[in-house]
Amino acid sequence: MEMRDIILDKRYGKRLSEEQIQFFVRGVTDKSIPDYQISALLMAIVLNGMDSSEMTDLTLMMARSGQTLDLSALSQRIVDKHSTGGVGDKCTPIVLPLVASFGIPVVKLSGRGLGFTGGTIDKLESIEGFRTEIPFSRFSEYVARCGAVLSAQTPELAPADKELYSLRDVTGTVESIPLIASSIMSKKIAGGADAIVLDVTCGDGAFMRDIDRARELSQAMIDIGRIAGKPVTCVITSMRQPLGHCVGNILEMHEVEEFFLGKAAEDLNTVCLTLAASMIRMSDILTTEDLSEIIDQIQRKIDSGEARKAFVSFIHSQGGQTSIDGSLIFKDKPMVRFEINAERDGYIREVLASDIGKASVLLGAGRKVKSDIIDPGAGLILRKKIGDYVRTGDCLCSLYTGEHADPGSASLNEAVGLAQKAYVIGSDEQAHPDEVIDILY
Numbered sequence: 303m304e305m306r307d308i309i310l311d312k313r314y315g316k317r318l319s320e321e322q323i324q325f326f327v328r329g330v331t332d333k334s335i336p337d338y339q340i341s342a343l344l345m346a347i348v349l350n351g352m353d354s355s356e357m358t359d360l361t362l363m364m365a366r367s368g369q370t371l372d373l374s375a376l377s378q379r380i381v382d383k384h385s386t387g388g389v390g391d392k393c394t395p396i397v398l399p400l401v402a403s404f405g406i407p408v409v410k411l412s413g414r415g416l417g418f419t420g421g422t423i424d425k426l427e428s429i430e431g432f433r434t435e436i437p438f439s440r441f442s443e444y445v446a447r448c449g450a451v452l453s454a455q456t457p458e459l460a461p462a463d464k465e466l467y468s469l470r471d472v473t474g475t476v477e478s479i480p481l482i483a484s485s486i487m488s489k490k491i492a493g494g495a496d497a498i499v500l501d502v503t504c505g506d507g508a509f510m511r512d513i514d515r516a517r518e519l520s521q522a523m524i525d526i527g528r529i530a531g532k533p534v535t536c537v538i539t540s541m542r543q544p545l546g547h548c549v550g551n552i553l554e555m556h557e558v559e560e561f562f563l564g565k566a567a568e569d570l571n572t573v574c575l576t577l578a579a580s581m582i583r584m585s586d587i588l589t590t591e592d593l594s595e596i597i598d599q600i601q602r603k604i605d606s607g608e609a610r611k612a613f614v615s616f617i618h619s620q621g622g623q624t625s626i627d628g629s630l631i632f633k634d635k636p637m638v639r640f641e642i643n644a645e646r647d648g649y650i651r652e653v654l655a656s657d658i659g660k661a662s663v664l665l666g667a668g669r670k671v672k673s674d675i676i677d678p679g680a681g682l683i684l685r686k687k688i689g690d691y692v693r694t695g696d697c698l699c700s701l702y703t704g705e706h707a708d709p710g711s712a713s714l715n716e717a718v719g720l721a722q723k724a725y726v727i728g729s730d731e732q733a734h735p736d737e738v739i740d741i742l743y
């Protein structure tokens with residue numbers, strides 16, 4: 303078999319056979335296919351697409367390109383969750399303890415942030431002592447202790463996806479439904495999930511800019527799950543503006559703490575409860591099929607403080623430090639460096655998630671390149687969101703860096719410019735956007 307023929311077949315819009323996809327994934331993993339040929343095929347896939355059986359073959363072969371986790375020792379159905387990425391997305395450290403508090407084991411592998419959507423691992427590492435490198439062999443021990451374990455994705459898991467993703471990143475081939483769907487599903491399958499809940503973000507700060515593309519991506523992942531015997535639920539959520547009020551590692555973890563004290567922003571609350579309820583509905587400790595009834599059950603656990611206990615016990619289980627009252631101890635202190643004020647009266651029409659995300663990276667909350675060092679105290683607090691009424695001079699958002707960062711750096715000015723551009727104020731009343739747009743299975 304020749305790689306050149308595989309590229310030509312896809313270039314002319316043909317369906318790739320299982321053998322061709324296997325040849326390709328093997329060659330990516332053992333590095334026998336040069337980057338230029340891999341990139342050429344990736345571009346042909348972007349342009350001519352793949353059908354569901356090609357996508358499933360690609361997914362399963364990438365999942366088997368390295369180590370796969372066997373979680374059968376936990377003797378319960380493992381339901382995993384994943385987000386296609388968003389600004390201010392701190393759902394994982396909220397949803398995990400919520401689901402674990404129902405006696406449902408949760409095993410989650412998460413990534414570090416690259417680009418303007420932050421990574422869960424970076425957020426949790428802003429807590430003093432929190433360990434994110436947990437060996438697979440100890441997962442059961444952690445789950446027995448607090449019901450959940452979260453670890454950094456290792457290079458041994460779906461290594462073909464890792465190779466492909468780094469090439470996609472530099473060849474303009476990230477935004478492709480078959481490539482995103484197979485990338486996400488291969489990691490979930492290799493991670494041992496029996497069923498999967500996917501938060502498919504949609505809007506300015508997401509890969510899928512409009513609802514039709516978000517539905518198409520969801521359907522592709524549901525189809526792959528069906529063929530692979532792993533049921534998938536997709537919750538399509540809005541990323542027109544950042545989720546919640548905080549963007550940045552310590553700031554977001556502080557917002558997570560507030561959630562468990564019953565003080566969450568409404569959009570964050572709705573998204574987290576819907577994701578957690580969808581996971582519970584797919585587990586084998588099903589209480590009811592009715593999502594709103596499960597949401598009520600979760601709300602009762604938040605109100606009674608049981609959910610907060612589960613959260614603190616998850617933090618302690620992985621070495622994270624808290625003070626006696628259970629509040630998190632962080633590695634740094636966020637300091638306000640600039641406040642952006644409204645220049646006119648009116649209603650907030652947009653808080654563009656991509657600009658806020660880019661501003662957070664400039665402040666030091668994320669990485670432009672893999673080797674960048676994160677400032678855990680950096681980020682933004684959004685004081686106003688879409689639909690809010692403001693008067694001239696009201697604070698729209700505050701920009702933070704860590705205590706020891708240089709507040710006079712040029713990046714601060716650039717971040718201020720982006721945050722100013724993110725806020726659009728209009729005269730007409732503006733509805734608060736729906737945060738959960740659709741749920742597909």
Ligand code: URA
Binds near residue numbers: 486
């Ligand atoms: N997240 C992934 O894991 N892969 C993609 O291709 C896009 C988002």
